[in-house]
Amino acid sequence: MSMKTVFKKTNGLTDNPTHYCPGCTHGVIHRLVGEVLEEMDILEDTIGVASVGCSVLSYEYFNCDMTQAAHGRAPAVATGVKRVLPDRYVFTYQGDGDLASIGISEVIHAAARGEKITVIFVNNAIYGMTGGQMAPTTLIGQKTATTPFGRDESIQGSPIKVCEMLATLDGTAYIERVSAHDVPHIQKAKRAIRKAFEAQKNGLGFSMVEILSTCPTNWGLDPYESLEWVKDNMIPAYPLGVYKNIEGGQ
């Protein structure tokens, strides 16, 4: 009996086992990016920029040339790569601590310049790698190692909505927020990632996909509860949808 392959690992990822915690959606998001790069047949023309945080080792997982950036600086590093190699695809893969806190300046200015790069922004509302401290995206009332009584708006301020903010800049071409908490949303997330890379392909400007993600370890929830928490708590705070699409209008 001949066997027919109906599913296989994407060639967009290496064979290295990932280090991510059980129930973390980084693995899913990696696969989506890898699949898009493979399906667009651009793996050999792509240079990825890894960030600092849980995804610091993503250069071990994406099957393309990769550069490791300092904390928050990935959009500046990507700018340097893309400006030298304008016909290659350049993407950054950043968490919320990296992008929305220490690296907020770099991402805002890369977007303002209309850098033709794609930013994959993984938002799990907490610092994962350093052990569950408050991120700029931590929800009001959310308990973390550094907001043990819950994030208090009067003390720690309010969460930064990165998509909404960057969509106001003229240099952005495609901005969408998606979620990785269930299969239909994961499929939507993949379409968004593809659109973002296509915006880069068409030279339209800066593109970013924000993906709401889980952190069971630091949230203190099991993997299933974490997915529910994204749906019940994160999506209301971070509405999903297309925030900018210069082809399709806003």
Added chain:
Amino acid sequence: MGKVLMKGNEVIAEAAVQAGCKYFFGYPITPQSELVAYMARRLPEVGGLFLQAESEIAAINMVYGAAGTGVRVMTSSSSPGFSLKQEGISYLVGSELPAVVVNIVRGGPGLGNIQPAQSDYFQVTKGGGHGDYNIPVLAPASLQEIVELTSEAFDIADRYRTPVILMGDGMLGQMMEPVEFIDGTESELPEKNWATTGTRGDGPRRIITSLELNAKSLETRNEALQKKFARIKENEVRYKTYLTDDADYIMVAFGTVARITMNAINKARQQGLKVGLIRPISLWPFPEKPFLETRDVVKGYISVEMSAGQMVEDVRLAVNGHAEVDFYGRTGGVVPTQEEIYQKILTVTGGITV
């Protein structure tokens, strides 16, 4: 090509372009802004790219990205901005990427002022950023020397896969002198098969990183870096001496101050005082040889600096107790005068004609 009258900052920029630097990421800060402005005009003429970054931190990280593709790339700044670049410089060293970083030094600490100084000596020669490392530092004393050293800075960067610092005081950046650009011959440089340009069917994928989570592996990596630094120490020492053969006392100075010190030496010589000069051109590696050759025959050394006394520590290490080491320095952007240095010579030597 004949001589042209140019400003120091612009000479660095033109020399970099002629050395094949096509990419520049910078941020304005006095007294080096002319370099940035020159690149903005000049690089498009040679099919290159100038980009004004949003900060010094972004600029050095753009350099990091560009350097990773294998091109010749540069950034420049002045002291407070150079401090901000230290993070990126440490990453360039850790990831072994070639780039040239210019520091046109001004008075500090803090915001200081915009007058010339040499008070970043420790920062450029002793690491500066985090981790165990050294970077080649070249310190020209004239605009003509800038032409030569800028080109050499790029060659050293490529040869060793390291950032190289070109350090001048604000005086050098702002002064004008006639310079001649000479068509250099391209050096034989190693192939950049490590560059991340997209694999394009060209072998396995490449990774640029300074992360090494395993302590033993990182130690191995550090040991390899240290071996590289030792090779640089062996091969890239640069200095000049002036009237040291018969000297009883030797002045030590670099950059602008070395020129003023030479004038003071000339005056002292007219009085019969046997005084010479060692002028370090590479601040790291620090030139030890001229000290080893003279330290047992001279009575002493006088380090003259636009700082509170930084290079003097390297002088003391090189002299290693074999002779007296004295120091004269001005801070805050004050440039020592020829007369002040001459008076220091008189004080140290006792003004005795020997």
